[in-house]
Amino acid sequence: MSLGDISAAPLEDWLRERYFDASLDISSSGVLNYTLGELRELLGLETSELDDVIFRDSPSTGCEELRETVAARFAPGRADAVMMTHGSTEGIFLALSALLRPGDEVVVLDPVYHALSAVAEAAGARLRVWELREEDDFRPDLDLLERQLTPRTRAVVVNFPHNPTGACLDAAGRRRLAGMLARHDCHLFWDAAFGELVHDGPPVTAPTEAEGLAQDRVVLTGTLSKAYGLPGIRVGWCVAETRLLTEMVRIRDYTTISTSPLNELLALRVLRDADRVLLPRLDLARKNRAALLEWAAVHDGLVTCPTPVGGVSAFPRFPGVPDVTDACESLLQRHGVLVVPGRCFGRPDRMRIGFGGDAEEFTTGLERVAQVLGEASPAVPVQGGSAR
Ligand SMILES: Cc1ncc(COP(=O)(O)O)c(C=O)c1O
Numbered sequence: 001m002s003l004g005d006i007s008a009a010p011l012e013d014w015l016r017e018r019y020f021d022a023s024l025d026i027s028s029s030g031v032l033n034y035t036l037g038e039l040r041e042l043l044g045l046e047t048s049e050l051d052d053v054i055f056r057d058s059p060s061t062g063c064e065e066l067r068e069t070v071a072a073r074f075a076p077g078r079a080d081a082v083m084m085t086h087g088s089t090e091g092i093f094l095a096l097s098a099l100l101r102p103g104d105e106v107v108v109l110d111p112v113y114h115a116l117s118a119v120a121e122a123a124g125a126r127l128r129v130w131e132l133r134e135e136d137d138f139r140p141d142l143d144l145l146e147r148q149l150t151p152r153t154r155a156v157v158v159n160f161p162h163n164p165t166g167a168c169l170d171a172a173g174r175r176r177l178a179g180m181l182a183r184h185d186c187h188l189f190w191d192a193a194f195g196e197l198v199h200d201g202p203p204v205t206a207p208t209e210a211e212g213l214a215q216d217r218v219v220l221t222g223t224l225s226k227a228y229g230l231p232g233i234r235v236g237w238c239v240a241e242t243r244l245l246t247e248m249v250r251i252r253d254y255t256t257i258s259t260s261p262l263n264e265l266l267a268l269r270v271l272r273d274a275d276r277v278l279l280p281r282l283d284l285a286r287k288n289r290a291a292l293l294e295w296a297a298v299h300d301g302l303v304t305c306p307t308p309v310g311g312v313s314a315f316p317r318f319p320g321v322p323d324v325t326d327a328c329e330s331l332l333q334r335h336g337v338l339v340v341p342g343r344c345f346g347r348p349d350r351m352r353i354g355f356g357g358d359a360e361e362f363t364t365g366l367e368r369v370a371q372v373l374g375e376a377s378p379a380v381p382v383q384g385g386s387a388r
Helices: 010-016 036-043 047-051 064-074 087-099 114-122 142-148 171-182 242-252 261-272 274-298 325-335 359-376
Strands: 082-085 105-110 126-131 153-159 187-191 218-223 236-239 351-354
Touching: 010 114, 036 261, 036 274, 047 261, 064 082, 064 218, 064 236, 064 261, 082 087, 082 242, 087 114, 087 153, 087 187, 087 218, 087 236, 087 242, 105 114, 114 126, 114 153, 126 142, 126 153, 142 171, 171 187, 261 274, 274 359, 325 359, 351 359
Parallel strands: 105 126, 105 153, 153 187, 187 218
Antiparallel strands: 082 236, 218 236
16 A cells, blocks of 8 residues: 555545535534634734734744744643644644554554544554444443554554544553553554543643653644634644654655744744633533533433543434434535534444534534434434424
8 A cells, every 4th residue: 555545534525525515513523713803802913913924934843932832731841842733634644654664553543533544554554443332432441452552563543532432541541551552662642632622620631751651652743723723724733752753854845844934823822822712612612512411311212422521522323323324414405504424433323513613503403413313213202402
């Protein structure tokens, strides 16, 4: 397999054809998007500061001030290990391409966000699967991971909180993971896209040195796309040991070369004042999550919904509908409601529902989901909500 053979991303295929036609988007794994105006007001950012940007090339790993700011929040003391990227997608692509060679083994989650497995596969790695089991409500079971580790394991790739299920690894789990991987000659690749979107506890990040894993063995990616409501800004970052960063720069010279100074300025201002941008969205997501769980309780029989510990996506199952794809099409055609069918994550009887958006739109969207899925599973009477 070569890079050009990389497999299609069913999630992106689904969204690209429908995203711009939806009037009620409850599909997203990110929080409610900000406008530039809202952002400028929140941060006290003047247009004159934007006018002063010179459109020259930035350094290959991003401007120093921004790397220091990322390090201060996500990897204290490691500014030299930070590379700014075009969303975390670029960080995932560069780091896995730099890290893996044909014949290496990589452990990936299932269900999985496509980039985290497809890039490894395109790099020639052999995938071994760490399943998040439905019967465990997708809670990660480290015994299952342990069985997948071999002397050829080069990386274990995870994303916690997890897209699409919202499952997470708790502190004891992170310590056990650190101890397990310390005994293997491999990297831990930790996608922290949703690390700051945790609902009943503090933010979650990769195991630290204190938890037993040397930091040069950890690759961490992060993004402004999810918790910060800024997917269109295309700013992410990757924290990795210097040797790996050098390889990533070599590969980047053939793709994006560097990041935009305008986006770097915006990212710098956001991350310096991160909570101002983050906390209102986290508050909204927590309220929506409560509404989601209440909705699932009201529609017991139609839907079962594992409680998302973090992130803003849930992955409910509709036991009466073996494949929800047609119902998802119908939701969009009849009601303008966009969701993601579970087949995009290899689970056709489930649906990804995003709960990070506007509260009213979210509850209206949920009513429509119950209505359409209720019709698709005739044994279940449609509860509550309008039947329009
Ligand atoms: C787990 C995970 N990682 C990475 C990404 C990539 O996001 P971005 O490139 O916008 O940072 C996504 C987007 O959905 C995601 O869900």
